[in-house]
Amino acid sequence: MHHLKLAPSWLRFLIIFLLTMGILFRFFNLDTKIFSHDETYTLLRISGYTRTEAQNKLFNGSVIGKESFAQFQGVNQKSLNDTIMTLAKKDSLHPPLYYVIARLWLEIFGNSVTAIRSLSALISLLVFPCVYWLCRELFNVPLSVSGVAMPAAGVAIALMAISPIQLVYAQEAQEYILWLVTILLSSASLLRAMRLEDELIKKQQRPDLFATWSIYAVTLAISLYTFLWSGFIAVAHGIYVITAARFQLSQTVRTYLLASLVGFLAFMPWLTAVIGDFFQFLISADKTTTQSSFMPVLEFFFMQLSRIFFDIDIRLENSFSYLIKIISLTFIAYSIYFLCQTTNYKVWLFIIILIVVPVLPLRIPDLMAGSIESSTDPYLIPSYLGIQLAVAYLLATQISNGSMSRRSIWYAIVALVIICGLISSKVNSQAETWWNKGISDGNPQVAQIINQTTRPLLISDALGNNYGNIFSLSYLLKPKVQFLLVQNQKIPKIPDRFADVFLFNPSDTWREIIEKKYNLKTDIVYSDKYYSVWKLAKPRTVRQRDILRKTKLSSN
Structure with a gap:
């Protein structure tokens, strides 16, 4: 992380301090919060059993103790192959990568709540180098004014470290934090491939397509094997590449399409199972596996966006939440506006597409219905990431530009963001339940x-x-x-x-x-x-x- 050395010493120490605090909060009190309904399904999938098998064994009218549930919660009698085959045949809407990693992890550390959540906490540490790489590719060079370099990448790392929404998924025994890592990797590798190809073309050299785009194809396949919604991340990438090429079938567009095709072909073995499982789900009479609450779309959406920076589990009906939402939305809106006004269109276009495109397939039906299912919050992870990138760019620019009085105002804003993040993390770490626990609250x-x-x-x-x-x-x-x-x-x-x-x-x-x-x-x-x-x-x-x-x- 060479460019962090260019930042002022106080900023370097601040980033290191916040990164340290973020890591500590991720591993602190992992077993304090309730092990939720959705998390028990994670361990059921890892065990290699189906819900039907567990239901027939436990829901049979006999009196049993709590120890009877252990057989279906983690690594026990069945093998890794059983885990994969059960997912493929009965639950293919959940790709196997996370569950394979989790099973191998639990075989070493046991089936405890701390063990399975510590895997997510450990994976969340990969977010920091990945977001640094993405910022380096996206913003290209550190921001500098008057000889003082202020890398947006370092600020982004600090924001991600103390972001309440990041902490929630870093301690959740589900695949969402791994999905975020794969989004970062595929996005950074896409921008890298585009940059390298442009540089070679400008030098009138023939690009090596395999070396330039192979990393993107691999990371796209990994993302698809982590979470099916990665297909819409690929759509967002495609829209960006085509728009950046001004809708011309350029060399970059053609190579992107080829790399994407390779990534999807690598996913094809699982995709065939997904298609069959999807149609079986449509015609199935039993759609009662889970139930969630529904709430007004805009209220839920605005509350979730405010939780990027401040989250002490305030409920929607709390009057104080309206003030938090107004401040947060104003801050986010200005960050996006500033980004669009001060950066090259290839920079702001990527972030806007990342925020908007992956969530549209869910949000449009929700808006038409007038309500939203609260369990769909993880699908907003790409939007959270895009917003945090925009805010990181805004803060990194403002605290190094303008007069001292102007910088002083932005120093105060940065301090407020940091305080909100640390308070949120502190409250979260000591709570017994949280908003993401849903029906198990x-x-x-x-x-x-x-x-x-x-x-x-x-x-x-x-x-x-x-x-x-x-x-x-x-x-x-x-x-x-x-x-x-x-x-x-x-x-x-x-x-x-x-x-x-x-x-x-x-x-x-x-x-x-x-x-x-x-x-x-x-x-x-x-x-x-x-x-x-x-x-x-x-x-x-x-x-x-x-x-x-x-x-x-x-x-x-």
Whole structure:
């Protein structure tokens, strides 16, 4: 990172400090937050079992302990080949690269929450050299005024290190942080190939197409094997190359198309499985694997953009969130405007396309429907990256340009961005749950309620999000808690030895049938927008109801 040496000493120390803090926060308290519904599916895929196999083994009407879930959570009886083949046959919409790496990792370090999340934290460290490479290719040379060089790459590294949204995915046991790394690699290698080819053409030398474009073809294939949405990253790259060539079939365009074709051909073995799985999904009657909440599109989108810089898990309904969104959106808008006004069109065009194109296939239907599925947030990762590049360029330019008074203002803005990032990281590192935990957000409260009882039994079926949330809860419940899991809302046979019996997210019909079957009543003990938990109890006598009524009246 030679060009960091050109920056003032205070900036070098600041970047090193923020990078150090970012690394520490990524590995701090990895097991503190709940292991969410989606993360349990990650370990299920790694295990080589399917949901159907796990469901048949566990949801069979027998009383089981939390240790029964371990077989389907990580490396156990099946092999690496089982992991790959199960993904290909039953879950090909999730390409295998991350799961292969994760399985090899868990074979060494075990199946703990810390182990699987530490892999994401380690992969996230690759973001820093990759974003440096992308900035070097994108901005070409360090920004310098009056002999003071201020590389946007160094500022970008600092921003990525303390960005709250980056921290979220760096500690998530899913493939999203690896996807970000592959986006950075494929984008940087694309710009490198274009630059080298232009330089050789200007020197009237014949470009070596294999040497120039092979890295891009490889990184594109790696990205596709990480996350299917990389196909839209490739579309964004294609739009950029063709637009930069002013819509002419130039040598660069032809070689780009050839390299992209090679990348997609390398992905073809998995793509055939994806196509078959996709059509099977369309005609399948069972679309209840996961459930997510829906919320207004613009509110969700604006909140997510504000979380790039400041995130203490403020919910949409909080009035303070509106102020945060206004400030963040103004800052982002000005960064993009400044980028477009002060850089070559090839620079701002790349960033704008990266922000806009990959998310359009999802956002346009959402805008038409008027609501958005909260679980689609990871698809905004390319937009987050583009925005952070624009902001890095703005800050790197402004703190080295203009008068001292102007620079002082931007020093204050930089300090505010840093403070917001560090505060967000601090709050995040100590939290038990976070906004990205989605339908598992209430599991800590449910676990606390159940763990306080003496001889608890938790009853549930496998419909909707219940399956994944039961797995998630198993990480929080004490060994004394037993499970009675059934399929298709069958009437469970409840043993007499349990003092406290809970129903996890039952339908009204199923709950009423159980009440009638056992001549019991149910009291709700927890409820949110995702699910509810009920406790079975004996019907109150007339005397008990009178006592309860008098108690309420006296308390009022």
